[in-house]
Amino acid sequence: MNQPTTKENADMSAQLDKAQKSIDRLFATRNDRWYPQCHIASKAGWINDPNGLSYYKGRYHAYFQLNPYGSEWGNMHWGHVSSADLVTWRREPLAMAPTLEVEKDGVFSGSAVVGDDGRLTIYYTGHRWRNGVNDDDGNLQEQCMAVSSDGIHFEKKGVVIPCPDDKILHFRDPKVWKIGGLWYMVFGVSTPAQRGEIWMYTSNDMEHWTFDRVIYRHPDPEVFMLECPDMFPLEDKWVICYSAMGLKPHGFEARNHNNAGYVIGSWQPGGDFHQETEFHLWDDGHNFYAPQTFQAPDGRRLVFGWMSPFTEPIPMQEDGWCGQFTVPREVTLAGDHLRCLPIREFSNLDQDQQDFGPIELEVNGSRDLVDDAQTADINMEIDLNKSQAERIGLEIHRTQSGDHTLVCYDDQLGRVVLDRHCNTYGDRGYRTAPVDKSSGKLKLRIIVDRGSVEVVVNDGLEIMSSYSFPAEGPRGIRLIAESGEGKALISSLSIAKLGTIWEEPDR
Template identity: 75%
Template structure:
């Protein structure tokens, strides 16, 4: 691969200023909700995971970062890395805006390893048409940068310019190698304002040719498909995207924007044939912009952004905002994807307490732990014998009655995350449907200082939501509500979790 470096304007100075911005926010950070188990910036706003890869013995996770405040702003690329997917360290900020095509933001993208063992980043250079804001639309182009250590990057400039001035959204490239050819997909809002995913191909990673629109959303109100991904699983291909303009129906797609996937078949040079319905990646309040990559052992892994779209966002007052999910492994389960915490996450467990089986009378509760900031909970509910209408756990319960409820709801026939008792942040509830012909329900719940992730029946459904506790000790309490009889818990165990941050990292 031979491409000249792009002259950039004060790139080192821009990176130094961004580091100083994060450091300033870090020094005044309030840690009451800062995560111990989830990737976040030391300070500032973060959103989409970017450039996920394994390179030269380390896993690399980059992410969209605004280093000068706790609301969305000019995007940079933050960076963390890990040897083992368990403990992480903060790395220097990888990229800052430094040439004309990206003057208003280094937007999302992906990473691949070239044949000469260089880390190649493809991302979107972003600028406002009016130079101020989005009122007159975006100017977006796909750009390229190269690194030999995963830390320092040489920008190579634009490799795919936007082909039509009427296109206002043209972003988020995902690249992979298919045989001897490189493939790229990214999201487009067409001149007719239809959300599509376009595919390009290249033999040299530098010169790219348009292949086809590989996917168009069937709903004409969906005007943009952000952060698309396309990858093989078994003998199928998965296309995932984050849909802008998708309307909710019933329990479906209740968030501001919603990330999901379709499963089908595809051969290079041909069309994608959809064989499944659209499914949400995650049914919690806060999940968006997932990106997958392949681990050295062949596993398909995914990170998502726990997106705090709905006001109020209380962590913005604490000098940081936003985090990623824990890493999950993806597998096929019929016409669905199954996602579960990577097995390495088990290494963070300590002080496991086994409560065995519990028979809880209706409208009763039982305190399990008195003061918990992080926890890994495994629980199995006997649905066949239980007659209570709601059975579950009050998480982050404080003395004023604040809590987030994670439960099975027999009337809704699903698992619920209910935040209506929270003082801080958005409230409301979310529901994940169940196959209630099963006799048991398995829940695996990851609790952090400010969030819950709920894995249902070995990850057939997942729910990720923020939960901002009130002041004071944070209990975990088992509850059974209403109905005609008891709740039967076959087993429940709770482990504390050690931090993911290496040594004294921030």
Template identity: 80%
Template sequence: MNIENMTTYDQSEQLARAEAGVEELFKSRKDRWYPVSHIASKAGWINDPNGLCYFQGRYHAYYQLNPFASVWGSCHWGHVSSKDLVTWRREPIAMAPSFEAERDGVFSGSAVISDDGKLVIYYTGHRWRNGINEGEGNLQEQCMAVSEDGVHFTKLGVVVPCPDDRILHFRDPKVWKQGGEWRMVFGVSTPEHRGEIWMYKSADMVNWEFDRPIYQHPDPDVFMLECPDMFPLDDKWVICYSAMGLSPKGFEARNHNNAGYVIGTWEPGGDFHQESEFHLWDDGHNYYAPQTFGCPDGRRLVFGWMSPFTQPIPMEDDGWCGQFTLPREVSLAGDHLRTQPIREFSRLDEDKREFGPIELAVNESRTLVTDSETADIEMEINLAGSQAERIGLELHRTGNGDHTLVCYDDQLERVVLDRHCNTYGDRGYRAAPLDKAHGSLKLRIIVDRGSIEVYVNDGLEVMSSYSFPADGPREIRLVAESGEGKAVIPSLSIAKLGTIWETPDR
């Protein structure tokens, strides 16, 4: 269809108002859990990664932002950028609602570079049907904006209108170029309330034609597939999505909504042929809405959002809420994906200390660090030579006994992240599967002020969870629990983490 300019509000005024909202919240922001090594908004609420790309010599990460409160609402696009994926700069807020189709929010989307060298954003314009909330569903359409510098955007209006008034969810476009043709996928809840991903195609980036439903979730209770992504990896194609309505089963899908992927094959003009089971991107408490993008060096990277929707959410009282995961490299590992911190992340390591090898007697514990807000921990456990039932680290341990335990649990034969001793926030545990055949376990654990990421055996499994320590110094303690004998740890190192921000106090 033709692009229609539908501007009804002054975009510059809306952006200025949003910047003022963030500044006002920032004045009273508390930093007890504010991240040092993860992307978060200066203040306000942050959710989905948007528009991830490399453009004009910088990496750009946009994100859903409420600049007026530390709860979800009033969706804008915040923006940070980096030359090296390590040190990040805060950029001006990129987009605010400014015309009728996006009256109630500039929702999620993606970025591509046009053939004439411009940055093109595709995103969802959002309105409430009843003008107030989701009680009667959404009115959503796919929109387009263009930028010469990645900072300032000109909106060009709706390019993919919703084709059926019975569709209540129609959002989150991901766009890429395939040969000489542009492709777009986004999530849909069909009139029958089935979660699907639809594909459109275009020759000119403006006029889009429906191709086909490229994927339908097999579970009829899954009514929407948010933030879909589709990308090649080696000789396969990956479709990922965030499933709404998926029921828990055993250790799987324990969160409110769950982000995962399937692997298969696809050729343009044909159907996607699924070859793997559904796998979670991350086994932790807080992971949602991942988006991938390609680096100039050929790597596929992914950012996820550490979703804090489970009550209580203690960050809400601190003037900010939500953060990204670390950027992770994605590679194919048989019928699932391996994700691990980008290789550049180690540049943030400071004051690295070696502690291994260590042997602990059964039920012995040992304090390694007496006060640690941040840590990059690398640890190996000799499973074949250990008899303790639980071997791991108590992190964020404070004087009142609060801590989060990351350990190998021999009864479960899984790696466990256990928050049952925390005063603040949601508790409970999550457990990642483990193949014991190698006889050893490698863990890399990234500890920030209010979060923990655990990478199992070079990222074959990952767990990302918030962990909100109580007041006081935060110890790191090595523990061995129960069983018939000792715990054997051949190597263990701990480094502090430097800040990712060009201007640390911002």
């Protein structure tokens, strides 16, 4: 391997120690009002992308981009949690700190595979600012490798794919898999002409990589970078997904600062990718980005997304932490779409389920269901044929101030709406998801945590993830029906509390 690229500036264990001390300091004053109970988050500090999702030596591993020194983005390290069952998680020691010259300004995102020698092998991006200070002159990024025999302690191997052209300003986020005897890697590139592309490399030995082809180029010239690409098989198809920078909003779509989505098509090793569907967003909420998938040992394709707080104000930053994952989701094919459903094991966290049975609400009626829900797993079915109200749904995180987040079916739009306009804290605004009304029923599952809401529409045909920061006091849940010709018919409704995901709660 290229010698200068392994030049060490610092000792990893000393750097990790220093970073852990900073996390502990931030944790001492962490405010828990919105800190998640049933979503992965760092004990303190900022997190972004899920990294290195894998199953190794009997445990699931989820690493993540972490700033241990504050609740803003910066100083990228890799944090780490692990689990035996994908439900209960354990905090692990921080996995990687920047120590090499080539990663002076951060160990950026990447993926993990169990290598030919049985070690957990991580491919990630070593990042430096070209001007040494910030991204005004772009980045100098190279794909790096590290190995571990326990998933906890990593030995860095340095650069495996250097950046081939100094006019390339983004070159990052390797995702690796193996077919037959060959290893494949894809990562995102912003070309010298600033087009967003995904490049594919191959390797026989995991260390020496050869350029194979540009496997995907974004058709929109405004899209200048495809972050965190992923490529995986589902049945007889292949999915390419990416997090697009530069995509403009159109109608209900792509309304977030950056947006993550996918296309489905076919691919044979050694060939081109043939796209067969339109681009679809992974998630229709305000906060979803940089998802990564991996295959569980039972064959399921699972995805974790980062609930990206791109838009200011970001009130959790005042609380000593920032950012959480979505709940783990299983991904399956549903025609030209992906179905994303919280993994079935997630229901193991349900406690004290209350069944409200069928409910008929008069027009402009409301009913308080729960007085104070820190967390909730809500299942409800609306009879669309027998309901005439214009909007039917739930006010979540409803406090005495009137603050709430509305999750409802809107008959004018024919869509599910997640609306935060009554929130004191955080970014407001609404997002919507399309609804297939052919069955005459709408199924909603709503996962409520202390600072977030995830809405699963019709068994995962659509899904929405948004932060929702409740105001002070108890957090009620209220059923509402608004306007229209007549009543709302809810054919079933149940609400459970959700237990904590942490093996050892922080406090």
